Amino acid sequence: MMTGTGHRGGDTAGGASAHRPTLATVAERAGVSVSTASLAFSGAGPITPETRDRVLGAAKELGYTGPNPLGRQLRSGRSGVVGVVVGDQLRRAFRDPVAVKVLDGLVSTLGENGLGVLLIPGIPSDDPERAVDPLVESAAMDVAVLVWGVGTDDPTLDALRRRGVPVVVGEGRPVEGAPLVAIADRTGTAEVVRHLVGLGHTRVAEVSLPLDSSDRSGPLDAHRLAQVDRTPTANRLAGVRDVVEPVASWETEASLVEHGRSAALALLGRPGEDGTVEPLDAAARPTAVIAHSDLLAAGALLGVRELGLRVPDDVSVAGFDGLDLPWLAPDVLTSVEQPLARKGAELGRAVIGLLAGEEPGTVTLDVELVVGTTTGPAPA
Amino acid sequence: MMTGTGHRGGDTAGGASAHRPTLATVAERAGVSVSTASLAFSGAGPITPETRDRVLGAAKELGYTGPNPLGRQLRSGRSGVVGVVVGDQLRRAFRDPVAVKVLDGLVSTLGENGLGVLLIPGIPSDDPERAVDPLVESAAMDVAVLVWGVGTDDPTLDALRRRGVPVVVGEGRPVEGAPLVAIADRTGTAEVVRHLVGLGHTRVAEVSLPLDSSDRSGPLDAHRLAQVDRTPTANRLAGVRDVVEPVASWETEASLVEHGRSAALALLGRPGEDGTVEPLDAAARPTAVIAHSDLLAAGALLGVRELGLRVPDDVSVAGFDGLDLPWLAPDVLTSVEQPLARKGAELGRAVIGLLAGEEPGTVTLDVELVVGTTTGPAPA
DNA sequence: CCGTCGGATCGAAACGATTCGAGACCGAGC
């Protein structure tokens, strides 16, 4: 396998201390002061090339690979770490390509500025009675990013503010003193619904994102509607109602394919004789389904197919996000495209800005209706 | 919105220093020494309840929320951070549910032990000429986890060893002095191929995982086969050949649905007249496709459908991973199920063990053949 | 030839906590 030197590195020589060399060791070896040695590495401040080379040489001989980040961090008061609170359990958050794309943009932008991303579960993975993950309380981080829905009285947010960790919010309700990166949720949703109405649809059914963290699913009535405590959800619900009052609405527990499918079966079908589900009569059936996310829409599409209905002849389906979903072939989902990677990048920029002392502001990104093959004229 | 106190916290009183209180501040206020105050928080060492309460009270008055992690880290020499190197670009790594599930298990296990996960791109996101991400060189971490394929002369691995950061390897070739968590890749692959052969298939086509990081795709011949430099790939290639020599093999650039689809079109079809792809003649066509991953298999399945062929009547398709892919309905993929979350958990355990000074060992997890609806008898 | 200026180097003081050994205090036993 030939991986070269052993595990510990070559301190087999007449090592004074068995431990890892420090800047002081290097300085001594090079015959300079610690401060000069520091200069040689950081490059801040004047230093003769010869001196620097001498220090770097001594470092190489000793196997010193650069200043210990811990010391540097204590001195500078910064850890170079940005905590990213992923809304829910990690598993579920990452099953959603939307989340992944945003995260990708975020990591890239932060990486370019030498910042690392520390993953923090929004809900403690171990102890369900605890309100927040222990990392929230005690991990070193310069800024925290809250993506995907800050509820009111969010315990994680509270803990972070108590600690004095600056916060950046994405896709959430505004938080005082924190930059916000949002998208034009409401108008975008309204636009796609207007597209459906323009095609002659009057009986529109809705598949909603989760209203809160309660894991509830089922029909969404006016009473429940008043309890919505998540921002993207609230905006999209409102966007739909800006144009039309849905004939039926279904609340899901998570934005995943399987939940979209169940919703479609519930909205467009009824239990059959032998335990199967059969479609409602055409006269009573909604002719269009607007889902709050593409994953939900994709599930709905599968559900519609499963009921033996044709898309878009019998039922039109539209989503939100603008994901590329090749496995829906031959269908291409009508959707509202949002710039996900850019959203991540803007979150990153907001973090950098905050660290640079800029005043927090709000960024709202535009979205665009993209018409696919899953929407068509309402059946006659 | 009523979020309560302002952003900075209430240091509007006659604040001596505008800055955040330290343990020294608290100690002074409580009338005890710094060391005693430390005891009050850490709980290590004897302390009278009254003294502790006095310290905690003072802390609350001053808005001190606990010891600064940076100071603690410098003293203890540990950062509480585990770097996780995700093989490729983040985007691609996270589009693979396999990666996500492993990561989820890992984060849970580490979280229970107070360790956080720092995301490190395996390939630098910004500067393509640079060999490793800057975080690899200078971020504080106690251990690094390399998941998904360590090549020979992996620059990231080299950099970590140079720094003296202990390493845990998952799904890779063994690394000296580093714990390894692997699965029974080869025997599992052999088992599913044996299943196909048992059904009478003799013309088996193979869709391979990437052989290295070159982003190549295309037919896989003996020459190229000798260049394989990734471990799960090497094992699965070998597992197939333990049972049968494939009539055709196709190398993909990533384990994603679209690449599986292209592979299937290339292996089972040929360019038609009007730019479309039409299936090969039944006599020449492979009757089974074994893909090295479920995502590739799913793509292959879509490709097969697209060619107008029936599964499993015309072509059987099998994968590896045991993912739940509801959108393939009504088909259920025949696959080899591997315990993904457990793999993550074992990686976490290895990290903990390493930090506790245990000797690194190897863990190999078992896999299980799960027969679905996508494999059947070879056509007569 | 002296004063001054600027660049390179050095010392020492943070940064904020943990930890070890020493000391203070108190009660009990002889």
Add this chain to the structure above:
DNA sequence: GCTCGGTCTCGAATCGTTTCGATCCGACGG
């Protein structure tokens, strides 16, 4: 009354770096 032992508290050292101000030196101008 004195010593011993046990508990709690304190001082000081330490972790490894950065940075500020002082110092030292050679060179240049007057």
